[in-house]
Amino acid sequence: MLGKFKDSVKEFSENVKSTVAEKELDEETLDPLLEELRLKLLQNNVSLEASEAIEEELRSQLLGEKVKRGSAEEKVNDAVKETLLKLLDDGFDFEAELSDIEEPPVVFMVGFNGSGKTTTAAKLAQKLDRNSREVVLGAGDTFRAASIEQLEEHGEKLGVEVISHEYESDPAAVAYDAVEHAEKEDKTALIDTAGRSHADENLMDELEKMIRINDPDVTFLVVDALSGNDVLEQAEAYEGMFDAVIVTKMDIDENGGAIISISERSGKPVAYIGTGQGYEDIEDFDKEKFVEEILD
Ligand SMILES: Nc1nc2c(ncn2[C@@H]2O[C@H](COP(=O)(O)OP(=O)(O)O)[C@@H](O)[C@H]2O)c(=O)[nH]1
Ligand SMILES: [Mg+2]
The missing domain is CATH 3.40.50.300 (P-loop containing nucleotide triphosphate hydrolases)
Incomplete structure (x- = not known):
């Protein structure tokens, strides 16, 4: 269950890590990575609308952030997590x-x-x-x-x-x-x-x-x-x-x-x-x- 989705997010955070090392995340760096994440989300049956909403949210969270080598993965995971939690409703009792x-x-x-x-x-x-x-x-x-x-x-x-x-x-x-x-x-x-x-x-x-x-x-x-x-x-x-x-x-x-x-x-x-x-x-x-x- 959910194996493929997990891989997509991992791949995205690893891309961020290897591309940015220690610099600030600017659009030039972030855009292709977000684009790639979006494609992966689509492959995982996430709708275009939802993928774009996730992408926008991640962009606003990550743009301008300084990411040190080694902490990028955590930072991106946190951002993806926060974005998904925001998008999902609390359960229904x-x-x-x-x-x-x-x-x-x-x-x-x-x-x-x-x-x-x-x-x-x-x-x-x-x-x-x-x-x-x-x-x-x-x-x-x-x-x-x-x-x-x-x-x-x-x-x-x-x-x-x-x-x-x-x-x-x-x-x-x-x-x-x-x-x-x-x-x-x-x-x-x-x-x-x-x-x-x-x-x-x-x-x-x-x-x-x-x-x-x-x-x-x-x-x-x-x-x-x-x-x-x-x-x-x-x-x-x-x-x-x-x-x-x-x-x-x-x-x-x-x-x-x-x-x-x-x-x-x-x-x-x-x-x-x-x-x-x-x-x-x-x-x-x-x-x-x-x-x-x-x-x-
Ligand atoms: N693996 C799995 N099969 C399910 C699940 N829920 C329903 N099914 C199966 O899906 C098929 C269609 O279910 P059914 O209740 O008849 O669907 P309905 O046409 O909406 O009433 C049946 O073979 C169910 O056993 C589930 O959570 N997991
Ligand atoms: Mg039925």
């Missing part, structure tokens, strides 16, 4: 959010196909259940083949009730029933939805209707770390509809760029990262730890 809600809470999972919504809903169901918060799952993906069975299988394994209707039925009605069940039994409703993109206008309208009718307290946008620059398209497609992001498949991502790009674009916190296919494989996002891992 999901369970504290839920505790603030009086009615049985309603939580929506939205995102593109294959991003990990259904799997993450199951992981969250287990997490909440363990912390004495009973959950009902709503099979709101009535569109994709096998999606209802997939959720029901999770429900069975976890001992969590799943509310479902037939395929092609109105997902807003499924969510409504799940919410009603949650109200009756004092549970938290976790509503799965069908993956969709800008191109699927009907599905997008349907999702808007689902949200309008069921008024979720928390909506997670689930994105896949491997989707690279596509995370921007995802942030855009769901703009204004989500409160926090969950980035899945961090166990098989080498770059770490998706977290940086989506944070920069959406301005929303990353609540959790997915680190595998098992129910346990979900972690609170810790930006300090993430940045340490990139730079260490």
Whole structure:
């Protein structure tokens, strides 16, 4: 995880070290190095926007700084670290959010196909259940083949009730029933939805209707770390509809760029990262730890 990104930053700081020895960092020295860092960031799936923001921030921190041989690497690492920490939001305390809600809470999972919504809903169901918060799952993906069975299988394994209707039925009605069940039994409703993109206008309208009718307290946008620059398209497609992001498949991502790009674009916190296919494989996002891992 994150190996390639780490190498890029190392290479940048080593370049600074070898080029400047003891002199002041001027534009002539810094520009080509920053340019090179930017290219490396892009290769690591950091968006152009985010790469430029990082570059600008580093420029303003480093320009005019005197860098002695031997301390350059540390100086640059500190600057990159500071820049990334500034760009990333502090985490999102999901369970504290839920505790603030009086009615049985309603939580929506939205995102593109294959991003990990259904799997993450199951992981969250287990997490909440363990912390004495009973959950009902709503099979709101009535569109994709096998999606209802997939959720029901999770429900069975976890001992969590799943509310479902037939395929092609109105997902807003499924969510409504799940919410009603949650109200009756004092549970938290976790509503799965069908993956969709800008191109699927009907599905997008349907999702808007689902949200309008069921008024979720928390909506997670689930994105896949491997989707690279596509995370921007995802942030855009769901703009204004989500409160926090969950980035899945961090166990098989080498770059770490998706977290940086989506944070920069959406301005929303990353609540959790997915680190595998098992129910346990979900972690609170810790930006300090993430940045340490990139730079260490
Ligand atoms: N390695 C890994 N695989 C994941 C993770 N999250 C989800 N997956 C897998 O990604 C695939 C798609 O997940 P699914 O939940 O069906 O996505 P959905 O279409 O958004 O509901 C499944 O094979 C999951 O097991 C993760 O954090 N790491
Ligand atoms: Mg699904």
